[in-house]
């Protein structure tokens with residue numbers, strides 16, 4: 001990275017499931033954003049920070065932009081993604097290296113009007129059947145926009161991500177770091193706790209349930225000697241969903257809790273006591289007050 005000291009904000013945008021959150025975690029070398037095989041895992045604007053030498057980059061992970069804006073929750077999530085590109089130095093449009101899709105074009109339409117350089121980051125390069133597929137695929141997307149850069153990467157294997165980081169570092173304005181060296185996110189630990197539980201809901205529940213399930217942390221107490229105590233409420237829409245989340249004799253909720261607790265202990269470097277309660281709040285995803293209470297802001 002540059003020797004003169006640089007600072008910049010980089011937004012990662014794209015359609016759902018292209019690997020934006022996995023890429024953010026790779027670029028900041030920490031698990032800051034939750035990921036899953038399912039589309040629309042990210043609901044918030046998630047901030048990750050990486051400092052190399054005297055260059056500091058702030059990455060904004062955004063929810064995958066999608067068309068289904070029926071529920072209040074979905075509308076708010078989409079707005080979060082669109083709002084995130086305001087005031088950034090570089091927009092990285094993340095796509096799947098295997099090919100350009102209509103969903104990518106829709107995201108490009110939304111971001112290209114901003115007077116901000118747009119880079120094309122072709123992720124999942126490891127999924128290409130052969131390396132020599134990469135060049136024709138890059139050629140095929142060059143004409144879609146006057147990209148400032150086209151960079152193929154694999155967030156999963158780390159292929160070319162150091163190169164991307166270096167290019168970004170050279171391209172952001174000269175400036176001083178705004179965050180402490182070593183800080184990887186501005187998100188609160190309470191928020192991270194709720195997110196890590198939501199990640200397990202996405203990873204372990206089938207069908208539509210994760211899309212109408214929210215998590216709030218009602219208590220987060222750092223113990224002086226003992227473990228950190230965290231109480232979380234899992235909100236769902238119906239009694240049937242509640243039964244599915246709890247599982248037979250509580251087996252599902254137990255797996256969710258054990259996995260989330262392990263991740264939390266890794267994050268906090270401390271033992272965690274996690275208490276989870278599942279509540280039915282019919283219509284919460286359409287209730288703006290409730291959606292806001294879970295931390296989703298209509299305006300960013």
Ligand SMILES: Nc1nc2c(ncn2[C@@H]2O[C@H](COP(=O)(O)OP(=O)(O)OP(=O)(O)O)[C@@H](O)[C@H]2O)c(=O)[nH]1
Pocket residue numbers: 014015016017018019020021022023034035036037038039040041042043062063064065123124125126127153154155156157
């Ligand atoms: N093979 C491969 N898989 C990847 C790569 N990057 C991400 N994935 C996988 O793709 C899936 C989606 O990753 P996410 O990082 O959650 O995708 P996202 O773009 O943040 O998705 P939303 O938050 O839903 O918009 C996960 O199963 C990841 O493990 C990659 O470079 N290679």
Ligand SMILES: [Mg+2]
Pocket residue numbers: 020021022034035041042061062063064
């Ligand atoms: Mg994501």
